[in-house]
Amino acid sequence: MAKRVDNLQVQQKLAVLNPQLEKLKEQQKNAVTDKERTQIGAKIVKVERKIRKVRTGEVLDRDT
Numbered sequence: 001m002a003k004r005v006d007n008l009q010v011q012q013k014l015a016v017l018n019p020q021l022e023k024l025k026e027q028q029k030n031a032v033t034d035k036e037r038t039q040i041g042a043k044i045v046k047v048e049r050k051i052r053k054v055r056t057g058e059v060l061d062r063d064t
Contacts (some may be wrong), residue, residue, distance in 0.1 A: 010054055010055065013054045014051065014054060017047055017050055017051050017054065018051070020047055021044065021047045021048065021051065021061060024040055024043050024044045025044060027040050028040040028041060040063075046064065
């Protein structure tokens with residue numbers, strides 16, 4: 001069952017997470033090596049999951 005979260009809290013968390021995501025995407029564009037791109041890509045996935053969790057209130061596994 002999803003946990004109910006106040007809409008104001010959701011907006012505050014998204015206000016922090018969205019700029020982080022944009023910053024990481026910009027870093028990935030400017031990355032020189034494949035290793036850097038891969039590492040930054042993993043961080044992007046992690047932040048995207050956090051955003052999805054905040055919006056839906058549910059934790060999504062890789063299996064879902």
